[in-house]
Amino acid sequence: MSAAARLEMAGISKSFGSFAANADIDLKIAPSEIQALLGENGAGKSTLVKIAYGVLAPDAGSILWNGREVRIDSPRAARALGIGMVFQHFSLFEPLTVLENVALGLDRPEPARALAERIRRVSKTYGLPLDPNQRVADLSTGERQRIEIVRALLAEPSLLIMDEPTSVLTPQEVQTLFDTLRRIAADGCSILYISHKLEEVRALCSSATVLRRGRVVERLDPRERSAREIAALMVGTELVESVRAAVPSQGPARLEVRGLDLPGQGTHGVALKAIDLAVHGGEIVGIAGIAGNGQAELLAALSGERRSPRPGMILLDGAPVGQLGPTSRRRLGQAYVPEERNGHGAVGPMSLVDNAILGAWQRAALAARGWLRHGRARLYAEAVIQAFDVRCGGPGAPAASLSGGNLQKFIMGREIGQDPAVLIVAQPTWGVDAAAAAAIHRALIELAENGAAILLLSQDLDEILTLADRVAVLNEGSLSPALPRDQADRERLGLLMGGAHGALSTDGRSEAPVAA
């Protein structure tokens, strides 16, 4: 008999209507243990964690804290016990300072000076450098996450829950975070680590609980299993990985960018500096990079939402389109799947038929002489729904009623259905479950095989390394030369993402710079 577990959840069930988000889940985490909670979107991870943190109340089951049965009916109660949580989406106030942000999250007010001192101490102890008086707006994503972690650590928790903390970090920042987490665990704090990045889990965690459809399917030691085995457990079937043979680029470039300069817009805009890029027919070129390094500007310039200074800066099948708007470019054969589905890729309150018209009327002839052709549009929407297995209430359903993954499949289908010469796609599988992501990846590969040029912007390195033939990195508005995939290993890309310009010439191994 070992000592009592730090946290033990027994027989936890929680239903929303007829949907069982958690069914009879047991979870046990020991002091100093770093345990992973694994599962696909919708497997019940968030629900379980929200119950542990007092955000949701379970329908059945009991929670033991250090061997004693407790009721956790609010986040405040959870914090009082010693449970801290770092959320995936930061709840930070950009115009306020680090100190003010931390103060807002405290249960017991503390004088500013003493608090600043404590922040400095905690951040020093755990290698999380932070200046309490800096404004959050001036900080990088990695630094913002440090605030959340420091905020949680100030309460001296004995269990820290981390919800997908690495989705916004560079590989180097991930390493730093892992060092910190190991140090925290060594001091006796347990860590429950939620993620679907299996390689990271294998590097960090000593145990893992895998959830599928609200139930525990297995408890395992991730270091003893391959990522592939664990993925299969999460999904329930063997995943058919889309593997793509590298295609040597052939023929003339279909999409070409030549020396594109574009000033940044707004206070946090990033200026694009002399971007050079060519995407050939049959090729997928990936652009990696941390958000906020010019992705928004590059997408706006490529889609036509912002005009380039000179027409010849962007060529579509050889034609200068730099100063054409999105409609003209679509007419010439360009398709575009933006990062934001609702509100950019689709109009939420409007039906799928209307959304099909809005995106495809030029190429699919869904309008003529100013009049809409509803019959054709309906057929088009139905064809997309069928071909991409979009789960929805029919073509008349409003776009906003679809889940993220299904709406993404619809938008992807709408664009691919136009038989584009060039497809520009951003974050195609963000927040999409594994099955839908695999379908989207297959569609992209198929489109490339049919001769289209595809430009893929993604923050997910795994995705880029699976799909892209060549990979370039966007950092502070500059685009690196595109590396063939076999030369684009994680470490090299990570260095480029962090702004190490020598990473291309020196062969790997150079000292990783601390990302600013």
Add this chain to the structure above:
Amino acid sequence: MDQVTAFLIAVIPAATPLLLAALGELVSERAGVLNLGVEGMMLVGAVTGFAVTVTTGSAISGVGAAMLASAILALGFAFLTLTLMANQVASGLALTILGTGAAALIGAGFVGMPVERLPHLDVPGLSDLPVVGPLLFAHDALVYLSLILALATGLFLNRTRAGLILRACGEDAGSAHALGHPVILTRYLAVLFGGAMAGLAGAFLSLSYTPMWSEAMTAGRGWIALALVVFASWRPGRLVLGAYLFGGLSILQLYAQNMGILALPSQVFAMTPYLVTILVLILISLRRARSATPASLGQSFRATQ
């Protein structure tokens, strides 16, 4: 010298109602609520202050009643926009129209009646000093109160926990709620403060600045106050500066009219403060000072879960 002193002495009371009303609006906007009803609330404050003072003979009751009446009006606005989540711009405009009409109705019987001006707080000795005496030590209590309130508001917003929570509600209501802070309650209180301050500004107009009641006597000062908040980029210190600048402008145009500097119709001079307001707003927008705008300003917030 006499001219200059007289000008400076006139600027202070001209700036005071702008400062009072704008301070209230500033707090409301920092909490994330845009209340375009300042003009209407000022008018209701002006007429209530005047009517109660004339009826009861007590200026203190008058001022208190003015603040209460405008705060009640603001409560209606808060209920519409915060509880029922009506559009803030439309509700604010409606509030101005309602306030203007209600003030005219209440004030119908009081037009042309005399009232005793608020007493000046003469400081023995100091008030008799040449130039400095009448300039600094011979105004009524509301003038000093407006400056004290500006200082207090600045301290409250930047140095207290409650002020920090209020700013958080204006920057990101969702996050503030997630951290367990009462967004709706905070916004209610901020809007009520805004109403009371507009009422105070109105009472100053009808009891001190021009001690009488006439319809629409605020003459657009509520709108200038709104512009001042933007001009000050939501900071109380700059607000004092802006209020005195605009106060000075409105007095300057009176001088220009009297002296007949140019052969222009007097209406042209009367227009200047408003033209400058528009100009300032344009300049500020060009300078992209938008980052100073509370990020949740004007957005309804519904607490889920």
